Amino acid sequence: MSSSPSTTLSDSAKIPISLGRQFRRHLPSYGAGLVLLAAYQAAQYWFDTRLMRAFDGAIAGDVAQAGLLGGLLILVAVAAFGIRVLSRMTVFNAGRRAEYELRRALLFRLQLLGPAFYGRMSTGEIMSRMTSDLQQVRALLGFGVLNVINTLFALISALSVTLSISVKLTLASLASLPLLMLVTRAFSSRIYTRNRANQDAIGQLSSEVQSSIAGVRVVRSFSLEKAEMARFQEKNQRYLEKSLALARLRGSFGPIMQAITAIGVVIVFWYGGHLILVKELTPGGFLAFYRALARLTWPLIALGFLVALVQRGRASYARLAEVFDAVPGIGDGPLPAPETTRGELEVRDLSFSYDEQPVLKGVSFRLPEGGSLAVVGKTGAGKSTLAVLLPRLQPGPRGSIFLDGTDVCDLPLAHVRSVIGYAQQDAFLFSTTVGRNIGYCLEDPDGADAHEIVRRAAEEAQVLREIEELPDGFDTVVGERGVQLSGGQKQRVALARALVSKPRILVLDDPLSAVDGRTEKAILEAIDRQLKQRSVILITHRVSAAARCDQVVVLDEGRVVQSGTHEELLEQPGLYSAFAEEQRIEGELARLGSEDGSDLVAGSAAQ
Numbered sequence: 001m002s003s004s005p006s007t008t009l010s011d012s013a014k015i016p017i018s019l020g021r022q023f024r025r026h027l028p029s030y031g032a033g034l035v036l037l038a039a040y041q042a043a044q045y046w047f048d049t050r051l052m053r054a055f056d057g058a059i060a061g062d063v064a065q066a067g068l069l070g071g072l073l074i075l076v077a078v079a080a081f082g083i084r085v086l087s088r089m090t091v092f093n094a095g096r097r098a099e100y101e102l103r104r105a106l107l108f109r110l111q112l113l114g115p116a117f118y119g120r121m122s123t124g125e126i127m128s129r130m131t132s133d134l135q136q137v138r139a140l141l142g143f144g145v146l147n148v149i150n151t152l153f154a155l156i157s158a159l160s161v162t163l164s165i166s167v168k169l170t171l172a173s174l175a176s177l178p179l180l181m182l183v184t185r186a187f188s189s190r191i192y193t194r195n196r197a198n199q200d201a202i203g204q205l206s207s208e209v210q211s212s213i214a215g216v217r218v219v220r221s222f223s224l225e226k227a228e229m230a231r232f233q234e235k236n237q238r239y240l241e242k243s244l245a246l247a248r249l250r251g252s253f254g255p256i257m258q259a260i261t262a263i264g265v266v267i268v269f270w271y272g273g274h275l276i277l278v279k280e281l282t283p284g285g286f287l288a289f290y291r292a293l294a295r296l297t298w299p300l301i302a303l304g305f306l307v308a309l310v311q312r313g314r315a316s317y318a319r320l321a322e323v324f325d326a327v328p329g330i331g332d333g334p335l336p337a338p339e340t341t342r343g344e345l346e347v348r349d350l351s352f353s354y355d356e357q358p359v360l361k362g363v364s365f366r367l368p369e370g371g372s373l374a375v376v377g378k379t380g381a382g383k384s385t386l387a388v389l390l391p392r393l394q395p396g397p398r399g400s401i402f403l404d405g406t407d408v409c410d411l412p413l414a415h416v417r418s419v420i421g422y423a424q425q426d427a428f429l430f431s432t433t434v435g436r437n438i439g440y441c442l443e444d445p446d447g448a449d450a451h452e453i454v455r456r457a458a459e460e461a462q463v464l465r466e467i468e469e470l471p472d473g474f475d476t477v478v479g480e481r482g483v484q485l486s487g488g489q490k491q492r493v494a495l496a497r498a499l500v501s502k503p504r505i506l507v508l509d510d511p512l513s514a515v516d517g518r519t520e521k522a523i524l525e526a527i528d529r530q531l532k533q534r535s536v537i538l539i540t541h542r543v544s545a546a547a548r549c550d551q552v553v554v555l556d557e558g559r560v561v562q563s564g565t566h567e568e569l570l571e572q573p574g575l576y577s578a579f580a581e582e583q584r585i586e587g588e589l590a591r592l593g594s595e596d597g598s599d600l601v602a603g604s605a606a607q
């Protein structure tokens, strides 16, 4: 996975994200569209003027010329049709390419953004930006641009025809134009605000649906379907109201524009008829004039739509800009990645707070190359927070975490994360096969080599037997977030995934929290083997697991309250020896229980 996505990513970083720069990037396509549209409107001009000649010629009895012109008119009409299709393809495709590129840039940005951004913007909101907002921007850069060019050329072409036939009739028929402009302007700002409200409402609706589907099990277990429905209904109702308000405005826009253009048509028939009677206009001239004016109707209406389209595209772009402008919080440091990594980690006086709430207070420890360190502490002590700060999954303060003596904030992010592997406590699995989940960081997770690596990692993480028992083995799809696996299985699949990446430093966040005694023992043996190969930080609440590490630090309310070897800490009065005592008694009780009711325990172990 390492080489190809990184080139794609650096390409994505170069994509211009402003609307103006996207427009300039596709100028060659727009240029080609411009030439085609000019040719199309020139063909229309030719058609109108020759139509007039053919018609007047036929009335005057010059049937041969009328026939010849008629044939040519058909040819030109067919050619114009072809040019029109081509022009639309050229310009619309530029809009589609812009949409494609902006989507890539958006995803690239989303990958850079940190926990602060995701805490602020929900998945539903992000999805609506990735879909409907991008479509609006595409409409602006495709349909919008096409109609600006087309309207301009249609005006030139049609007015050249009408002015050459009758200046007076042209002026009379355009009397309604100022009204058209005024109405358009009045509509545009309202469409902008209503559209923004509409987009916001759909964002909230998708966010509601997303969270209620993701939490469907919780909803069911509390029988809260009705309350969820009510919340959904409220958002749905709001979206309906907003979209109806927008539809009413947009719906009334078209007919009003058409009514205004109809005034122009009445004027042409009335005044044009008069001009024919006083012999200032030929019937052919009238026909050509009327056709030219009719050609102008759609471009002028499109001009009205265009105002709305530009407003909508801008509103949507403003929503995209909220993602583009978000500050990543975590970025690459100025130093290059070192050639070799020893795998020594030092934490110096690390303090950290989430929203003013201090979680870690002056934590210090040193993990030598190839060493192992257990972090033990009560729930909420700050162990997972410490774990995510080490590979900079959460931005931490400068001058507190050092990899081989260099501040991790000074190193490239990808380097830090490839050196410090992290198996999360609440394992996240992708909704794909078990094999792909484990081989996630491999270049080709489906390849033959990959299969062997994945198998070995699964064996090491003590999950191989269970995977082989699944209906399709490694090819079993685990469902969204791995719902088809048990908590303990998910945890071990995540452990196997971390093992595949072979990091110099492996951070295991409570890998034993969801496994039974037998699996715990097997995992501990696997951890022992890992300890020989790399530096390991093992976060655990089990003293038996911590005993396998060279050193132990005990965290309490974000502070290191004890540190030393397992044996040293057992000797001292304090949290660690209290934990050890608690767990010894638990163990005793479990042993006594198993002696009393060995059948029962044997039965449950077999499950």
Ligand SMILES: Nc1ncnc2c1ncn2[C@@H]1O[C@H](COP(=O)(O)OP(=O)(O)OP(=O)(O)O)[C@@H](O)[C@H]1O
Pocket (backbone or CB within 6 Å): 354, 355, 359, 377, 378, 379, 380, 381, 382, 383, 384, 385, 386, 425
């Ligand atoms: N993303 C977050 N935003 C705000 N506060 C958080 C966040 N994550 C954790 N906390 C808070 O930080 C404190 C430490 O949490 P942390 O997850 O590090 O504890 P832990 O030692 O890993 O606990 P456990 O043993 O239960 O996994 C808790 O009080 C928790 O509420």
Ligand SMILES: [Mg+2]
Pocket (backbone or CB within 6 Å): 383, 384, 385, 425, 510
């Ligand atoms: Mg934790």
